[in-house]
Amino acid sequence: MPGINLISDTATKPTKAMLAAMMAAEVGDDVFGQDPTVNRLEATAAERFGMEAALLCPSGTMTNQLAIKCHTRALDEVICEEKSHIYQYEAGVYSLLSSVSVNLIKGERGKISPGQISAAVKDHQDWLPISKLAVLENTCNKGGGSIYTIAQARELAEEARRHDLAVHLDGARLFNALVETGESCTDWGATFDTISICLSKGLGAPVGSLLLGDKDLIKRARRFRKAIGGGMRQAGYLAAAGLYALEHHVDRLKEDNDRAKRLGATLSELPFVAGVEPVESNICIFHLAGERKAADFLKVLADKGIQAVPFGPQTIRFTTHLGVSDEDITQVISTLEELEY
Known part of the structure; x- marks a missing residue:
């Protein structure tokens, strides 16, 4: 539609330079791990965050839900703020894909405190779900683009781990936060077990999100991705857009x-x-x-x-x-x- 589109940063379209990079991409079959451009994107993103591995997926919903699947088992629960994307905008698929429930915290503009995490963790009783994963969102969409600092995130992650929780970051718009705070990707990578970053919002790629984590978790996530229809063949054309975005569109x-x-x-x-x-x-x-x-x-x-x-x-x-x-x-x-x- 013509006019000025302030609906979402998902309205971005590839620039001419990004399109040129896409058309010049070397491709292969990524389901067999043979797409060199996908491999380079995943390695580049993992290195930038100081994490072991990454997985390219079609959407941020998929990367978030793969993280939940890898961190939990059936009858577990996920702790998150009530405005979280995983609760508000992902069709409740955590219940279908992972058979888990969500324990919502009422924070402030999508942000929670360490004490709220502690209060949310369930006792181990036969009739209660098992608290296994805490999810933060930075920036928080429904919180008006609110920002966690790395100091706040570290404190929350430390509190979660005191209760044996894994910690996932929905970082769909993380780079919007980092250009404000000046913090490093590696500090964020060192704080979380898994991170999801979106390439198709402000970064301007047409499709794609990345899940970052350790090699074993990404190996399992890759299998789950295939099981839910997320395996892509010559995805290097899309990966080339993601590489261009990471190289040219962050600042x-x-x-x-x-x-x-x-x-x-x-x-x-x-x-x-x-x-x-x-x-x-x-x-x-x-x-x-x-x-x-x-x-x-x-x-x-x-x-x-x-x-x-x-x-x-x-x-x-x-x-x-x-x-x-x-x-x-x-x-x-x-x-x-x-x-x-």
């Missing part, structure tokens, strides 16, 4: 974050906005004042060539990305300031 994520902050600053001054969640990365969530409904407001924006998504009856999310320029943000701001709504 520029700071531009996306800054553009979201511009939107947040403007929205906070508008009379029809009741409040704006703190903007830490590339997501801006705001709440409409009075009786204004998100659905009606989105229609007004759509008529002016601006697309966004509702995040509640009176709540809207703007997401900036590779396909949104400074000029686009200036146009959105001008439109918002001129609205009589």
Whole structure:
């Protein structure tokens, strides 16, 4: 659709340079481990995070769910914040694929504290699920792109391990956090048992997420990936896009974050906005004042060539990305300031 797309950073499209890299990719059959570009992407990502191995998958839902499958057994439970992507947006497939339940923690903007992890761990009783895995999300989508620092993550991971929990990071937008904090990938890799990173959001690849972990776990995840239909053949064309993204599109994520902050600053001054969640990365969530409904407001924006998504009856999310320029943000701001709504 034409216009300015603030629906999601999944709206990104490959740049001409990325497309050229894709078309030049050397490929093979990845199900047999014979695609050299996939192998290079997986090795590159694992090395960047200081982890042993990586696995390319079609989506972040698959990488997250493979991590859950590898860390748990039937009748176990996963501890996570109530806004977590694995609970909100992955179709409850943890119950189907892994036969586990989810123990939800009410945190703040998608973030939890070490004490909350301790309080959530179940006693070992025949009638209770066994707490086996803690999952953090950085940045947290439904938390408005909220950021954990590495110090906070380490404290949470240490507390989880005191209770014999494995720790997984849903890092779909981790790089958006790292360009803000300046922290290293290797520090994050050393903190978690597994990490999922998305290549097809702000990084701009058309498809793909990576699961990072130790060699034994990735070997098991690879088998599970095949079992649920995730084995891909000449996937090197997609892997080439991921390599290009990791080499050329990480630092520029700071531009996306800054553009979201511009939107947040403007929205906070508008009379029809009741409040704006703190903007830490590339997501801006705001709440409409009075009786204004998100659905009606989105229609007004759509008529002016601006697309966004509702995040509640009176709540809207703007997401900036590779396909949104400074000029686009200036146009959105001008439109918002001129609205009589």
